[in-house]
Amino acid sequence: MKVSAGRGIARILKAEGCKFVSLFPACRINNDIGDEGGIPLIMMNDERYAVAVADAYSRLGDGKRFGVCTVQGGVNAAGLEYSTGAILQAFEDNSPVLCLTDGVGPAQTDNSHFHIDRLYSQITKWTGYVVSASRVPEYMNRAYTNLKTGRPRPVLLQVPANLGEYDEDEFPYVSVQAWKPQANPDDVKVTIKLLLKAQNPVLYVGQGVFHADGCAELLQFVDLAQIPVITTLKGKSAFPENHALSLGVRGEPVEHFLNKSDLILAIGTGMSPNRFSHSIANAKDKTIIQNTVDTADINKSYQVKQALLGDARLVLKQLTEECSRQGAGKKHPEVLETIKNLKAQKAAKYGPLMTSNDTPINPYRVYGDMIKVLDPKNSFVTGESGSPRDQTSTVWEAQIPHGYLGWGNVSTLGFSLAAAIASRITFPDRQAFAIAGDAGVAYMLGNIEAAVRYNMGITIIHINNSAFAGYGPGFWGPGNDPHTCRVSPPDVINLSKAAGALGLYSERIEKPGEIIPALRRALDENAKNRPTYLEFICSQYPVWATWVGLAVKGASRDYYSKPSTSKPAI
Ligand SMILES: Cc1ncc(C[n+]2csc(CCOP(=O)(O)OP(=O)(O)O)c2C)c(N)n1
Numbered sequence: 207m208k209v210s211a212g213r214g215i216a217r218i219l220k221a222e223g224c225k226f227v228s229l230f231p232a233c234r235i236n237n238d239i240g241d242e243g244g245i246p247l248i249m250m251n252d253e254r255y256a257v258a259v260a261d262a263y264s265r266l267g268d269g270k271r272f273g274v275c276t277v278q279g280g281v282n283a284a285g286l287e288y289s290t291g292a293i294l295q296a297f298e299d300n301s302p303v304l305c306l307t308d309g310v311g312p313a314q315t316d317n318s319h320f321h322i323d324r325l326y327s328q329i330t331k332w333t334g335y336v337v338s339a340s341r342v343p344e345y346m347n348r349a350y351t352n353l354k355t356g357r358p359r360p361v362l363l364q365v366p367a368n369l370g371e372y373d374e375d376e377f378p379y380v381s382v383q384a385w386k387p388q389a390n391p392d393d394v395k396v397t398i399k400l401l402l403k404a405q406n407p408v409l410y411v412g413q414g415v416f417h418a419d420g421c422a423e424l425l426q427f428v429d430l431a432q433i434p435v436i437t438t439l440k441g442k443s444a445f446p447e448n449h450a451l452s453l454g455v456r457g458e459p460v461e462h463f464l465n466k467s468d469l470i471l472a473i474g475t476g477m478s479p480n481r482f483s484h485s486i487a488n489a490k491d492k493t494i495i496q497n498t499v500d501t502a503d504i505n506k507s508y509q510v511k512q513a514l515l516g517d518a519r520l521v522l523k524q525l526t527e528e529c530s531r532q533g534a535g536k537k538h539p540e541v542l543e544t545i546k547n548l549k550a551q552k553a554a555k556y557g558p559l560m561t562s563n564d565t566p567i568n569p570y571r572v573y574g575d576m577i578k579v580l581d582p583k584n585s586f587v588t589g590e591s592g593s594p595r596d597q598t599s600t601v602w603e604a605q606i607p608h609g610y611l612g613w614g615n616v617s618t619l620g621f622s623l624a625a626a627i628a629s630r631i632t633f634p635d636r637q638a639f640a641i642a643g644d645a646g647v648a649y650m651l652g653n654i655e656a657a658v659r660y661n662m663g664i665t666i667i668h669i670n671n672s673a674f675a676g677y678g679p680g681f682w683g684p685g686n687d688p689h690t691c692r693v694s695p696p697d698v699i700n701l702s703k704a705a706g707a708l709g710l711y712s713e714r715i716e717k718p719g720e721i722i723p724a725l726r727r728a729l730d731e732n733a734k735n736r737p738t739y740l741e742f743i744c745s746q747y748p749v750w751a752t753w754v755g756l757a758v759k760g761a762s763r764d765y766y767s768k769p770s771t772s773k774p775a776i
């Protein structure tokens with residue numbers, strides 16, 4: 207049966223299980239998807255958020271669900287030009303997003319200064335251009351193959367006008383299978399031998415475990431091998447942080463075990479230092495074993511003793527089998543005791559802040575009260591770039607996969623709104639909280655109307671400290687950027703009124719005792735599918751746990767034989 211190229215693409219999206227398409231107008235394919243029916247269109251208020259919602263959905267997709275977005279391309283590529291930063295963030299953070307756009311027709315090529323292929327070849331895994339209607343199935347096949355296999359990253363497909371029709375019987379579409387590699391069994395054997403010989407092994411777990419849908423296999427392996435677990439920021443919540451062997455993302459337990467370790471088994475991480483991550487001091491004296499799907503990660507920042515090239519879930523299963531074969535599984539009471547003590551030390555530092563009665567409110571008090579009110583087994587929390595990210599990744603205990611979404615390498619301000627929306631779509635019954643500072647909220651203001659329009663029962667927590675606090679004068683002195691820090695205080699602007707006028711349920715909270723009732727009211731509103739905005743008038747409190755071994759930003763291997771030099775991170 208004949209079908210137009212656009213309708214063919216819409217049908218293929220359905221065949222691939224696409225649940226929604228996020229967009230900002232205009233893109234020709236939108237009408238085809240709408241006319242075909244069956245896939246809801248989520249229209250955001252700019253392209254950055256159209257891409258970001260798809261990106262966040264892919265991050266929560268466990269390598270099985272992929273965000274799809276459309277933006278305006280062609281000769282007047284306002285949309286594609288504006289979405290560049292958002293696609294770049296997906297590229298940098300390894301998120302598999304399908305972006306569809308209008309292709310520039312042959313008669314218009316080189317009409318504009320901007321050349322889609324030239325720019326996008328740098329920031330996507332694959333960029334395709336559909337040259338004829340009959341090749342639609344092939345190009346969609348290639349797009350989904352790139353999404354489902356190998357390193358997860360965004361892909362861009364350009365669809366020019368007037369492609370005409372093709373015959374679906376002659377050019378049928380068959381949904382793409384996800385082919386996943388596992389490691390060489392010899393490499394697995396060597397790994398377990400080294401692991402059993404090590405005195406102080408530690409697991410270092412990244413978001414590759416999510417993309418491989420390997421959280422259950424990770425837990426199984428840890429319970430057998432009895433090794434303490436650090437997760438990266440993006441890997442946070444891949445392992446339950448209330449587990450006796452969890453060290454968390456940052457803070458005393460991580461610092462102690464990372465520095466003391468003689469063997470680091472990295473699973474599903476590129477191990478890039480200093481990008482909202484630790485660097486490994488004295489790396490040359492440690493045995494580093496790395497599991498990744500991409501050879502580009504191996505021997506990049508650290509020379510590895512052993513690589514386990516393959517899908518994290520399959521490799522974890524291999525490791526578990528080999529570990530049982532070689533007879534592991536002893537509990538180490540002294541390790542568990544040390545972790546307990548270090549967690550107690552950390553709690554002694556942050557616990558009083560989390561119950562502080564100070565006004566303006568200490569931001570940790572907001573997180574402390576959120577912990578009391580939110581269901582740890584049925585919630586989603588994400589912390590925006592700035593103090594919210596650093597503070598929540600220090601103290602928030604994630605107990606279920608995707609109970610927390612950490613992001614950055616690049617940590618683009620404003621992403622938390624998209625993340626909460628994606629959580630609401632992925633897990634409709636979960637409480638979804640985006641915690642943002644003044645800058646994060648400023649970025650998202652133009653898009654919160656979309657949350658109202660789509661009845662997204664999410665909560666935005668605004669930690670209003672009237673400044674970009676991490677940059678200004680802090681506890682350690684004048685601050686690294688005191689001239690570019692202050693924003694309007696709450697007696698000058700009233701953002702809770704603005705959010706209320708935009709249709710959200712909103713409150714301003716100034717006293718610590720008002721936090722819990724306000725959170726409860728927000729949850730009640732969310733349950734009625736209404737988004738809420740809670741503005742907490744807080745102090746500037748740029749204090750959080752450091753990244754271990756912080757070296758010169760971006761430098762590679764110069765910390766290689768240096769001891770840890772942990773400093774306050776900004
Ligand atoms: C798009 C983008 N530009 C710049 C930055 C750098 N940056 C990180 S945090 C921050 C300021 C955050 O201030 P605020 O949101 O008020 O949080 P606070 O630290 O005060 O709680 C900036 C400019 C970024 N992360 N993303």
Ligand SMILES: [Mg+2]
Nearest residue numbers: 643644673675
């Ligand atoms: Mg601020």
